[in-house]
Amino acid sequence: xxxxxxxxxxxxxxxxxxxxxxxxxxxxxxxxxxxxxxxxxxxxxxxxxxxxxxxxxxxxxxxxxxxxxxxxxxxxxxxxxxxxxxxxxxxxxxxxxxxxxxxxxxxxxxxxxxxxxxxxxxxxxxxxxxxxxxxxxxxxxxxxxxxxxxxxxxxxxxxxxxxxxxxxxxxxxxxxxxxxxxxxxxxxxxxxxxxxxxxxxxxxxxxxxxxxxxxxxxxxxxxxxxxxxxxxxxxxxxxxxxxxxxxxxxxxxxxxxxxxxxxxxxxxxxxxxxxxxxxxxxxxxxxxxxxxxxxxxxxxxxxxxxxxxxxxxxxxxxxxxxxxxxxxxxxxxxxxxxxxxxxxxxxxxxxx
Amino acid sequence: xxxxxxxxxxxxxxxxxxxxxxxxxxxxxxxxxxxxxxxxxxxxxxxxxxxxxxxxxxxxxxxxxxxxxxxxxxxxxxxxxxxxxxxxxxxxxxxxxxxxxxxxxxxxxxxxxxxxxxxxxxxxxxxxxxxxxxxxxxxxxxxxxxxxxxxxxxxxxxxxxxxxxxxxxxxxxxxxxxxxxxxxxxxxxxxxxxxxxxxxxxxxxxxxxxxxxxxxxxxxxxxxxxxxxxxxxxxxxxxxxxxxxxxxxxxxxxxxxxxxxxxxxxxxxxxxxxxxxxxxxxxxxxxxxxxxxxxxxxxxxxxxxxxxxxxxxxxxxxxxxxxxxxxxxxxxxxxxxxxxxxxxxxxxxxxxxxxxxxxxxxxxxxxxxxxxxxxxxxxxxxxxxxxxxxxxxxxxxxxxxxxxxxxxxxxxxxxxxxxxxxxxxxxxxxxxxxxxxxxxxxxxxxxxxxxxxxxxxxxxxxxxxxxxxxxxxxxxxxxxxxxxxxxxxxxxxxxxxxxxxxxxxxxxxx
Numbered sequence: 001x002x003x004x005x006x007x008x009x010x011x012x013x014x015x016x017x018x019x020x021x022x023x024x025x026x027x028x029x030x031x032x033x034x035x036x037x038x039x040x041x042x043x044x045x046x047x048x049x050x051x052x053x054x055x056x057x058x059x060x061x062x063x064x065x066x067x068x069x070x071x072x073x074x075x076x077x078x079x080x081x082x083x084x085x086x087x088x089x090x091x092x093x094x095x096x097x098x099x100x101x102x103x104x105x106x107x108x109x110x111x112x113x114x115x116x117x118x119x120x121x122x123x124x125x126x127x128x129x130x131x132x133x134x135x136x137x138x139x140x141x142x143x144x145x146x147x148x149x150x151x152x153x154x155x156x157x158x159x160x161x162x163x164x165x166x167x168x169x170x171x172x173x174x175x176x177x178x179x180x181x182x183x184x185x186x187x188x189x190x191x192x193x194x195x196x197x198x199x200x201x202x203x204x205x206x207x208x209x210x211x212x213x214x215x216x217x218x219x220x221x222x223x224x225x226x227x228x229x230x231x232x233x234x235x236x237x238x239x240x241x242x243x244x245x246x247x248x249x250x251x252x253x254x255x256x257x258x259x260x261x262x263x264x265x266x267x268x269x270x271x272x273x274x275x276x277x278x279x280x281x282x283x284x285x286x287x288x289x290x291x292x293x294x295x296x297x298x299x300x301x302x303x304x305x306x307x308x309x310x311x312x313x314x315x316x317x318x319x320x321x322x323x324x325x326x327x328x329x330x331x332x333x334x335x336x337x338x339x340x341x342x343x344x345x346x347x348x349x350x351x352x
Numbered sequence: 353x354x355x356x357x358x359x360x361x362x363x364x365x366x367x368x369x370x371x372x373x374x375x376x377x378x379x380x381x382x383x384x385x386x387x388x389x390x391x392x393x394x395x396x397x398x399x400x401x402x403x404x405x406x407x408x409x410x411x412x413x414x415x416x417x418x419x420x421x422x423x424x425x426x427x428x429x430x431x432x433x434x435x436x437x438x439x440x441x442x443x444x445x446x447x448x449x450x451x452x453x454x455x456x457x458x459x460x461x462x463x464x465x466x467x468x469x470x471x472x473x474x475x476x477x478x479x480x481x482x483x484x485x486x487x488x489x490x491x492x493x494x495x496x497x498x499x500x501x502x503x504x505x506x507x508x509x510x511x512x513x514x515x516x517x518x519x520x521x522x523x524x525x526x527x528x529x530x531x532x533x534x535x536x537x538x539x540x541x542x543x544x545x546x547x548x549x550x551x552x553x554x555x556x557x558x559x560x561x562x563x564x565x566x567x568x569x570x571x572x573x574x575x576x577x578x579x580x581x582x583x584x585x586x587x588x589x590x591x592x593x594x595x596x597x598x599x600x601x602x603x604x605x606x607x608x609x610x611x612x613x614x615x616x617x618x619x620x621x622x623x624x625x626x627x628x629x630x631x632x633x634x635x636x637x638x639x640x641x642x643x644x645x646x647x648x649x650x651x652x653x654x655x656x657x658x659x660x661x662x663x664x665x666x667x668x669x670x671x672x673x674x675x676x677x678x679x680x681x682x683x684x685x686x687x688x689x690x691x692x693x694x695x696x697x698x699x700x701x702x703x704x705x706x707x708x709x710x711x712x713x714x715x716x717x718x719x720x721x722x723x724x725x726x727x728x729x730x731x732x733x734x735x736x737x738x739x740x741x742x743x744x745x746x747x748x749x750x751x752x753x754x755x756x757x758x759x760x761x762x763x764x765x766x767x768x769x770x771x772x773x774x775x776x777x778x779x780x781x782x783x784x785x786x787x788x789x790x791x792x793x794x795x796x797x798x799x800x801x802x803x804x805x806x807x808x809x810x811x812x813x814x815x816x817x818x819x820x821x822x823x824x825x826x827x828x829x830x831x832x833x834x835x836x837x838x839x840x841x842x843x844x845x846x847x848x849x850x851x852x853x854x855x856x857x858x859x860x861x862x
Contacts, residue, residue, distance in 0.1 A: 031781040059784035087784070095781045189397055195357040196401040199369050201476065201508075204355055235356040293437065296401055305473065308441040309397040325785060332360040 004050045005101045006083020014119060017082045018098055028086055028096045031061035034147075035120045039067045039112065040131040046101050049131075052317045054085045057097040060324045063121045064099040067112055069137070076106030078115070113142050129320060133157065134165050143169045143177050150320060152182035153223045154270075160346045167337065167346075178329045182319045183223040186270055189312045191231060193285040193296045194274060196309070202281055202300045207236060209278035211256060216263040221270035228274055229260060230340035231332075240342035248343060270314060287311050367799035368510070369402035370478035371469050373462065375453065375493050376485030377407025377418070381516065383425040386484065387446075389791035394442045395432045396788075398796060402473050405446045408462065409485075410453065418448035431789055453489040459500035466502070477506030480798055482514045490515065490529060494536045503536045512541040514798055517609055518600070519544055519807070522823065523816040530809045543798045544807040548610040550790025552779070553753040555805070557617040557720075558631075560747065560755065567745070568622070570724065572699045577725045577742060579618060579705045580860050581611050584713035586665050588687075588840070594678035601685040603657070606709045608819045612639070612693075613807065614749070615705055618720055619695055628803035632811060639814030643694040644821050651825035652833035656848040657686035660712040663840030670712060670840045684827065684835060687711040690848040691822070706852060708859070712840035718749040721860045732770070740772045744860065753787075754778040 009017040022030055036056070038049045046068045053064040064085075079102070086096040102115050120126060125147035130138065132155050143149060149169070156162040166179050197203050213232065217225045229248065233240065238250035238258055248260040263273075268289055275284040281300040287293070291311060298305040313319055341347065358366050372390070374382050393399040407418055423443065427434040449465060451458020470477040479502065483493055494513070497503050505511040515533060520526030533542050548554055561567055570576070583606055589597060597605065613635075620634040645651045661672040673679060673687045688710035695705065724743040732739050744758040756776040763769045779787070797805055826832060836845035843859065852858055 029778070029781050031778075033782050057784075061782050061784065089778075089780045089784060095784075191357070191361060192397050193401075195355065195361050196397075198355045198357050199366070199400055200402060200473075207356075232357075235359060237356070298401070303472070305402055306441075307401045308438060309401075310395060335360060 004047060004054075004083070005081035006099065007081060009080050009082050011078055011080045011102075011115075014080060014082060014100060018100075021082065021084050021098070028084070028094045029089075030084075031095050031097060032063045032121055032124060033060065034062045034124050035065060035126045036060070036062035036129070037065045037067065037116055037126065038129045038131065039069070039137075041069045041071060041135060042132060043068070043070060045131065046103060050083075050099065050101065052320075053097070053099055055317050056321055056324070057085045058087050059321055061095065061097050062127075063119075063124070064097060065116060065119055066099065066101040067115060068101075068103045069112060070103065070105045073105035076111075078105070078111070079103040112137050116142075117145070127324070131155070134162055138165065138169070140169075140172050143173055146173075146177050148178045148180060150180045150182065150323065152316060154183045154221050159223055160344045163337075163341065163344060164346050167341075170334070179333065180323050180330050181223075181227070181333065182316055182323070183221065184227050184333050185319045185323050186221065186224045186312045186314075187228045187231070188322070189294055189310055190228060190271055190274055190285050190287075193294050193309050194232075194276075194283065196307075197283045197285070197296055197298050197305070200298055200305065202303060203283050203298055206276070206278045206281035206283065206300070208254075209256070210236075210252075210276050211258055211279065212277050213258060213260040214263070214273060214275040215260060215271075216265070216268055216273040217271040218266060218268050219264040222262075222264060224271045225262060225264075226343055227336065227340055228271065229262075230336040230343060232274075232276070234336045234339045240339065243343060269311075271312075290314075367398070367400050367796045368476075368478050368801075369400040369473065370480050370510075370799055371404045371406060371466055372480045372482060372795075373406045373408055373449075373466070374482045374484055375408045375489070376483070377448065378409040378411045378413065378421070379484060381484045382407065383422060384429055385789070385791045386482065386795070387422045388426050388430045389789055389795055391426055391430055391439065391442055392432050392789065393792055393796060395435065395438055398792075400799065403445060403799075404469050404473065406462070406465065406469075407446065407448045408451060408458075409448075410451070412450055413448050415446075415448050419443045419446055422446065431786065431792075453485060454492045454496070456496055456499050459496045459502065463500045463502055470506070476509035478509045478799075479511045480514065481512070482516075484516050487518055491532050494532050498536045505541075510541065510801065511537070512543060512798060512801075513537045514543040514545050514794075514806075516545055518604070519609070519812045520816060521600070521604060523813060523820045526812055526816045530813065534809070539809055540803070542809070543794075543803055544809075544812060545794055546609050546613055546805075546807050547790040547794065548749070549613055549805040549807075550792075550794040551749060551753075552787040553747065553749045554614060554617065556755075557614070557747060561618075562622055571722075573701050573703045575724055576700075576703050577723045578703055578857060579615075580721045580723065581614055581618075581705065581707045581719075582721075582860070582862060583611055583709040583718045584715060584843075584862060585709075585711050586713060586716050588660070588665075588670060588673070588712045589676035589679055592678055594676045597687075598679045598683050598685045602687060602689040602709045602711070603691075603819055603822060607689060607691060607707055608815050609807070609812075611707050611709060612815045612818070613811075614720060615693065615707060616811070618722075619697075619700055619705065621699070626804065628806075629808075631804050632808045636808065636810045636814060637697075638695060639811055639818070641695045641697045641700075642814070642818045643696055644818060645825070646821045648825040648829040648831040648833060651822050654692040654851070655822050655825075655833065656688075656690045656836060656845060656851055657826060657833070658688035658710070658836040658838050658845040658848070659683070659685075660687055660710075660840040661837050663712065663842065665712060665714075665841050672840065673711070686826075686835065688713075688836075688838065688844050688848075690844065690851060692851065693818075704855070704857075706857075706859070708844065708848065710838075710844050713843060714841055715862065716751065717862050719862065720747040720749065721745070722747075723857075723860075732768070735768050735770065737769065740770050746860075752778060752780065754780075 081101040084096040089095040127148040128146045129150040241249040250258040269287040284297045293308045296307040616635040616638040623630040659673040690708040693705040722745040761773045836847045838845040
C-alpha cells in the first residue's frame with residue numbers, strides 16, 4: 001500500500017518478519033534506547049509519521065510503533081507493516097531502527113492498547129507521542145505504562161479540558177509519567193535567552209521594579225505564549241489577578257501591579273516577543289518569522305547588550321527530537337502548571 | 353540579587369558572563385580548539401550573554417586580522433559547522449591585544465581594556481584567563497597578571513585562571529609552577545585543564561560505576577584480577593611534533609596526566625557528593641596509594657620503555673623513532689611505555705593496573721578494560737576447552753566510544769561447549785547526536801566555577817611523584833633499565849608482553 005511503511009505482514013507474525021529483516025543484512029546494527037509510539041486518529045498519518053521516524057532515528061535509536069486509528073470505519077480491521085530505518089552513524093556504520101505500523105479500523109477500545117503493549121521491546125521506556133486531541137483512548141491502563149507522554153496543546157480545540165485530563169493522568173500515574181508539551185518545548189530558547197539576560201545585575205535590579213510585560217506570537221500558538229507567561233510568573237513570584245482579551249494583570253509580592261499585554265498576528269513567529277521593562281531598563285527576546293535565531297537585547301541607561309541565540313525549531317519532529325535529547329522528568333514544566341492553570345481558569349491543585 | 357529565571361532551567365551550574373583572556377591567542381590551540389568551542393557554545397545558546405574574548409599574543413595583528421584568522425579555521429573545524437550570521441555576532445565579542453608576555457606595560461593596557469569592557473557590559477568584572485601559550489611563558493604571564501592586579505577579583509566578581517598542560521616536566525617544576533600559580537590565584541580559582549576529563553566517556557566512568565548497582569559490588573580485589581588502560585596511537589612524529597615529543601616522551605606526555613587521571617576515576621572510592629572537592633579528594637587518595645617504583649631495579653621489573661624501529665602502518669613504510677623529523681638520532685626518549693601500577697588500598701590490594709601508551713601501534717584507540725577473575729574450575733573442567741576466558745568489561749574512551757562486556761555462552765548443540773560472546777554498547781549507535789567537544793564542556797565549567805573535571809594541585813604533584821622515580825631511573829641512575837625496541841605497526845616490545853606474562857596475564861588485543 002505504501003512504500004515507506006515497508007513490508008505488509010500478518011499481525012501474528014510480526015516477530016518472525018522482524019527477524020527476517022535483520023538476517024537479511026548482517027552488516028547493520030539494530031539499536032534501540034526506547035519504545036517510541038506515535039498515535040494519531042488522522043487519516044494518512046502513518047505515512048507522514050513514518051517520515052518523522054526516519055528523521056528522528058538519526059539521533060534517537062528506538063523501536064517505533066505507529067498507530068493510526070480510523071474509528072468511523074464500519075468494520076473492524078487491522079493492517080500491519082514492518083520496516084527498518086537505517087542511517088550511517090558518524091560516517092562509520094549502518095545503524096537501523098525497527099518500525100512497526102498499524103492501521104486499526106472500527107472498534108477502538110482496547111485494541112489500540114493491546115496492539116501497542118504486545119509489540120513493546122521489554123525493559124525499554126515507552127515514549128508516547130499522542131497527536132491531536134486527547135480522545136477516550138487516553139485512559140489509565142495506557143498511561144500507567146507510559147514513561148513520557150508527548151502532546152502538542154497547540155493542536156487542541158479545548159485547551160483547559162486537555163490540561164485537566166493531563167493533570168488527572170499524572171496524578172493517576174503516581175507522578176511517574178512525565179508530560180511534555182511541544183507548545184512548551186517551543187519556548188525553550190526564549191526562556192534560555194531571558195535567563196541569560198537576567199544574569200546581568202542591571203536586569204536583576206529591574207526585575208524588582210518591572211511593571212510591564214509584552215508577549216506576542218501567532219494566534220495558533222497562544223499556549224506557548226501563556227506557558228511562557230506562567231513561567232515568568234512562577235519564577236518571579238507573581239500572582240495572577242485578572243485577564244481579559246489582550247491583557248493579564250499579575251501582582252508582585254510587594255504589591256506592585258504587572259500588566260501583561262498579549263498580541264497575536266498570523267505573520268509573527270509562533271512565539272515572537274517577550275519583553276519586560278520597568279520604564280527605564282528593558283529586557284527583550286524576539287524572533288522574526290522563519291528566522292533561525294533569536295535576538296537578545298538589554299537596554300539600560302548607559303548600558304546595552306545585544307546577542308543572537310538559536311531559535312526553537314518550528315517543525316514538530318524537530319521539537320520532539322529536541323525534547324528527547326534533553327531527557328529528564330521535565331519538572332520545570334510541572335512546576336509552572338499552577339500558574340498556567342490560574343490563567344486558564346482551571347483547578348491547579350496537584351497531589352504530586 | 354539573584355536570577356530566578358535560571359532556576360530549574362538547565363541541570364548544571366550556571367556559567368557567568370565574563371571576559372575570557374586567552375594568552376597565546378595566535379597559536380593552534382586557540383584557533384583549533386578554544387575559539388571553535390566558544391563559538392559552538394554560542395551556537396547552542398550555552399554561552400552566557402555578555403561574554404567577551406580578548407586574544408593576547410606577541411604578533412602585531414589587528415582586531416580584524418585576528419577575527420579573520422579565527423574565522424578561517426573555525427570554518428574548517430567547528431563541530432556544528434559555520435554560520436556566517438552567528439559568527440558575525442560572535443566575532444563582535446572578540447578583540448586582540450598585542451603585547452610581549454614579559455612586558456608589564458602590556459598587562460597594564462590589558463587591565464585598562466578589561467575595565468572598559470566591564471564598564472560597557474555593566475557586569476561584575478568576571479575574568480577568565482586562559483594560559484594557552486608555550487609553557488616557558490607560564491611564569492611570566494602569571495607574575496605579570498599579578499603585577500597588573502588582574503589576579504584579584506573585582507567586588508562581587510571573580511578572577512580565574514585555566515592552565516594548559518604540561519603542568520611542569522617533573523615534580524620540582526610542577527611544584528614551582530603550582531607555587532607561582534597559587535601565589536597569583538587561589539587554588540579554588542585555578543583550573544588545570546586535562547581535556548581527557550572533558551570527554552563524555554571519561555565522565556561516564558562515574559555514572560557506570562555509581563549509577564548501576566551491578567558493577568560496584570564486583571569492583572574490588574575479590575572479583576577483579578587486573579585492569580588495563582591502553583592508549584594506542586598509529587601516528588608517529590608527523591607535522592613536526594618530534595621536536596616537542598623528544599623532550600617529553602610517552603610517560604610524561606600521556607601517562608602522568610591523561611592515563612593516570614583515567615586510572616583514578618576507575619579506582620577511586622565513591623565520593624560523598626559530586627562537588628569538585630568531593631570527587632577530587634577521592635581521586636587524590638588513589639594517587640597517594642600508588643606504590644612507588646623508587647629504585648632502578650623496581651623500575652626495570654615494573655616498567656617497560658621502548659622506541660619503534662622502521663615498520664609499516666596501514667601498508668605504508670614508516671621510519672623508526674630515531675629517524676623521525678626533529679628527533680635526536682641518539683634519542684633516549686621513549687615512544688612506548690608500559691607501567692604496572694599497584695594501589696596499596698583495601699579495595700585494590702594485589703590487583704595490578706597495567707597502563708600502556710605507544711606511538712606507531714597498529715591502530716588508534718584509548719580504552720580501559722576490567723579483567724575479572726576466573727570462575728572456580730570445578731564445574732566445567734571436563735568440558736573440551738574448559739571455560740574460554742574470564743569476563744572483561746571494556747570502556748572505550750576513543751574512538752567508537754562505548755562499553756562492552758565479554759562473557760561465556762554455550763554453543764548450540766547437545767554437547768556442552770562454550771565460546772566467549774560480547775555485549776556491546778556503542779555511543780554512536782544509540783545516541784546519534786555527536787557529543788560536545790571536551791573544551792566546550794570544560795570552558796563552560798570554568799565559567800560556572802565548577803572544577804570537578806579539572807586537576808587539583810595535589811593530584812598533579814602526586815602523579816609527578818610517581819613518574820619522577822621512573823624518569824630518574826631511566827636517565828640518572830647508574831643502572832638504567834634498558835630501552836627496548838619494537839617494529840612500527842606491532843603492539844609494542846616483547847618485554848612488555850613478558851612483564852604481564854610473568855604473572856600469567858597478557859595484554860588485551862584491541
